[in-house]
Amino acid sequence: xxxxxxxxxxxxxxxxxxxxxxxxxxxxxxxxxxxxxxxxxxxxxxxxxxxxxxxxxxxxxxxxxxxxxxxxxxxxxxxxxxxxxxxxxxxxxxxxxxxxxxxxxxxxxxxxxxxxxxxxxxxxxxxxxxxxxxxxxxxxxxxxxxxxxxxxxxxxxxxxxxxxxxxxxxxxxxxxxxxxxxxxxxxxxxxxxxxxxxxx
Numbered sequence: 001x002x003x004x005x006x007x008x009x010x011x012x013x014x015x016x017x018x019x020x021x022x023x024x025x026x027x028x029x030x031x032x033x034x035x036x037x038x039x040x041x042x043x044x045x046x047x048x049x050x051x052x053x054x055x056x057x058x059x060x061x062x063x064x065x066x067x068x069x070x071x072x073x074x075x076x077x078x079x080x081x082x083x084x085x086x087x088x089x090x091x092x093x094x095x096x097x098x099x100x101x102x103x104x105x106x107x108x109x110x111x112x113x114x115x116x117x118x119x120x121x122x123x124x125x126x127x128x129x130x131x132x133x134x135x136x137x138x139x140x141x142x143x144x145x146x147x148x149x150x151x152x153x154x155x156x157x158x159x160x161x162x163x164x165x166x167x168x169x170x171x172x173x174x175x176x177x178x179x180x181x182x183x184x185x186x187x188x189x190x191x192x193x194x195x196x197x198x199x200x
Contacts, residue, residue, distance in 0.1 A: 046117065057187070059073050078095070080093065089117070092111075092114065092129060093113065095108070112134045119149055124148055129145075143160055146161050155193070166178075
């Protein structure tokens with residue numbers, strides 16, 4: 001009788017292992033960025049408001065894969081509120097200081113921003129911030145970031161990998177914008193979930 005119970009228990013254990021493997025295989029993202037069966041992360045992991053703080057330097061313009069420095073690096077500090085929709089889009093309002101002066105001379109927050117994001121099943125991803133018309137920053141300025149989602153979906157760590165401006169020139173005048181409008185930057189941003197009335 002014990003042998004019969006052991007073989008039933010063994011069969012049940014094998015079935016559970018098989019089902020566990022099948023469930024993990026189904027946890028990957030589909031092409032739309034939505035996770036299946038609650039994978040580690042998906043676009044739905046980010047929903048609601050996150051407070052961001054950023055710091056870094058704007059170094060110069062990039063032309064032909066080469067950084068052409070400005071006369072001096074420009075320090076950037078920024079705070080922002082980003083509201084994710086859970087399906088790949090967000091709105092953003094920020095206030096920043098560049099080189100000791102408010103961005104565009106505006107001392108209030110600039111809500112004229114939107115963007116898209118993607119969160120992969122391994123909790124890495126990307127964000128693309130685009131400035132629209134009407135704010136202190138010219139329309140068309142763009143910041144692209146690589147992100148990692150951590151702390152149970154309440155923390156976003158990110159580094160800028162591409163920044164697009166609309167005007168400027170390097171110190172040696174070897175790069176000008178337009179046409180070379182990609183900036184060389186060294187910037188990172190950290191976002192934390194905003195808790196409202198104690199709820200996430």
